[in-house]
Amino acid sequence: MNVLILCTGNSCRSILGEATFNHLAPTGWHAISAGSKPAGYVHPRSLALLEREGISTEGYHSKSWDKLPVTPGIVITVCGSAAGETCPAYLGPVLRAHWGVEDPAHASGTDEEIDAAFMTAYRILRKRIETFFALPLEEIKHDRARMKAELDRIGEVV
Numbered sequence: 001m002n003v004l005i006l007c008t009g010n011s012c013r014s015i016l017g018e019a020t021f022n023h024l025a026p027t028g029w030h031a032i033s034a035g036s037k038p039a040g041y042v043h044p045r046s047l048a049l050l051e052r053e054g055i056s057t058e059g060y061h062s063k064s065w066d067k068l069p070v071t072p073g074i075v076i077t078v079c080g081s082a083a084g085e086t087c088p089a090y091l092g093p094v095l096r097a098h099w100g101v102e103d104p105a106h107a108s109g110t111d112e113e114i115d116a117a118f119m120t121a122y123r124i125l126r127k128r129i130e131t132f133f134a135l136p137l138e139e140i141k142h143d144r145a146r147m148k149a150e151l152d153r154i155g156e157v158v
Contacts, residue, residue, distance in 0.1 A: 008035050
């Protein structure tokens with residue numbers, strides 16, 4: 001099952017989600033990330049955080065949703081709402097869920113405060129991904145209504 005983690009810039013949250021998902025994923029599950037308006041780079045603080053957490057950063061790059069190498073079965077948007085951010089709407093016959101996380105790329109303050117914003121985004125995404133993988137995935141992966149309900153519920157986990 002391919003899962004697309006989608007946001008606007010594909011430089012922070014969606015990359016953190018993609019790398020964490022793939023780090024924790026059981027066999028048969030794989031995440032890709034993309035942006036509707038990709039920044040063209042991965043934020044260095046995202047890469048540094050992943051490395052500190054022992055998660056490979058090999059091959060991750062900012063990319064457009066126009067050039068996906070696979071067709072996703074699930075699309076998870078991770079756009080936040082504090083800055084009035086609009087999430088891109090992926091078109092296609094997929095299950096959709098919103099796991100909103102505020103964008104740490106817009107954090108300001110000291111280095112410690114900015115790093116804390118990245119860590120907060122990472123911890124929220126990791127908790128949601130761990131919650132997802134705790135589901136009886138083999139049992140529910142073909143039950144669209146149940147999977148959708150679980151994805152929506154997980155989007156509320158903080």
